[in-house]
Amino acid sequence: MATTVTSLPEPLDPDTTAPGPAARAGGGRLYLRRFARNRPALFGVVLLVLLVLFSVCGGWLTHFSYTDVDFTALTQPPGGTHYFGTNQGGNDVYAEAVHGLQRSLVIAVSVSVLTIVLAAVIGAGAAYFGGRVERLTLTVIHFLLVVPSFLILALVSHHLAGDWRVLILVLTVFGWMSTARVIWSVSTSLRERDYVLAAEFMGVRPWRIILRHIIPNLGSLLIVNLTLGVVATVLSETALSFLGFGVQTPDVSLGTMLADGSGTITTAPWLFGYPAALVVLLTLSMTLVGDGLRDAFDPSSATGARGGRR
């Protein structure tokens, strides 16, 4: 099915088939079909699955752990028992990469899930209540967006550093603003819908309306922002760890590996090359999946290149 239409660049087809009873029966099937027709998105899924498999099962292929030190092989190029070589301290780069990817993935996924929950509640809440609450929330969001929040993030996480679970908390607290603003702007129109008004007249409590009627109707927006949030989190976690304010030794993330390899990019390029490639593949796969999801949910969007805020 998909092979016959992949030559069409415009997502015209789903609209012509949509009114048919089969398509209406399962919205999920329709989204899946549109998604499956998007070759970059499929490539992203495959890449992502491979990366997750690598982070989970990659450790089985080597008998080194990321904390092991091999004094007989310092700064050894890739090959032999050390697939990706070793660093100056004799740590196996392959084992470090597996662990670092795992750490970065866990941080990124938990932060973006927490962020989306926080942003949905704040954004939808602000839109629903309106008035003073809305103005205050928007002021706070605007302020946090404009302040160099990375600096405050570094300040706070330096003090609490060492523990990646604390890093998740800090990244969440400073990462919800732009998503909340997008959710707010979409929710303002949902707030006027008839079913929301009906629920109001029936005396349903405000928070129940927000949770039961507004947030579920933001579903596709939330899913897309979830995947793009993973990208943003990986990028800021990498930056923080690179500067020494994020994950800290003896723990390893892709950011700390980049920092370790940064001094020797000409003499020992593998120390920098493997983590760099893994980070880029991870964020790239997530972006492709996110863009594919957006196109699948909303075929009228112009390939989703539009930034969230204006």
Add this chain to the structure above:
Amino acid sequence: MIRHLTRKAAGWLVMIVVATNVTYVLAAWFLDPRSNYRGLRPVRTEEQIDHALAPYNLDPRTPLADRWWHWFSNVLLHFDWGKSPVGASVDSEIGFRVVVSGQLVTAATLLSVVAGVALSVFTASRQYGWWDRTTQLVSVFLFNVPAAVAALAVVFAGIWLNQHLGWRLLYVAGEKSPDVSGVWPTVADRFRHLVLPTLSLTLLGYVGYHLTQRSLLLDNINSDFVRTARATGLTRAQAIRRHALRASLIPTATSVAFSIPAIFTGAVITETVFGWNGMGQYFVQTIAKNDVHGAVAVAAFGAGMTAIGAILADVAVVVLDPRVRVR
């Protein structure tokens, strides 16, 4: 119009003041200047350490509100940003660093906007053509590259280039050479240091402008006013440049202000990688050394850069958008 701009500028001034003070409270809360004295020999008691910190307005025994007021009034009245925990003046550090970082951030922002917008005009008129697809692919790829990776890749490319040329065309470390004199040699030397860091920041910065501007332009290209413009005898390219671009630049101009914090974040990493003695590198040092006053000065600088960018963006909107001018 002037009133509109003045009101906006006043709003940004308030924002800078609030942001700086919030950072002060956070920094005073989270950074512990005493740790600078703990490792010293002979070992000092906590009381001696507090006593040593007192002349720098960092004594933890003084209530935070008092320390804050002392710091704030000094900044306001004497533009004195305070002392580091070991007594070095913050003012003497930031004086030259502001220039170093300022030129990096300004050059990267301007280049990003120009490159992104130019590329979007070029590709939007060739939608789905070879150039459009290729540049979009490159931009989506670069969108996903962390600042640290981009900076290190640029260093790698710079070293490779120098090796192939046989002499050092571009520097990969520092913001200037120590032994250059004369006006033109100094300018040339600064330029050879500036190229690679600016390049690595621009590579990350232009992407957003390219992708957003492209889709905004595509929204406008088929609208009535562009068709009318073509009916008056303009070519397609002229109509896009003079009419579609002008209308679609307005949201981009507003977004410049929001992108400066990101560019500044990139500058922190770029300066670290390229060994520039700028505000970004200073920030990393101040946090590592628990230097409250230094860290706050950097945050004020970042907020100030954002505000300047925002005011310039407002001016640009006034120029572009007749509706604002009439009001």
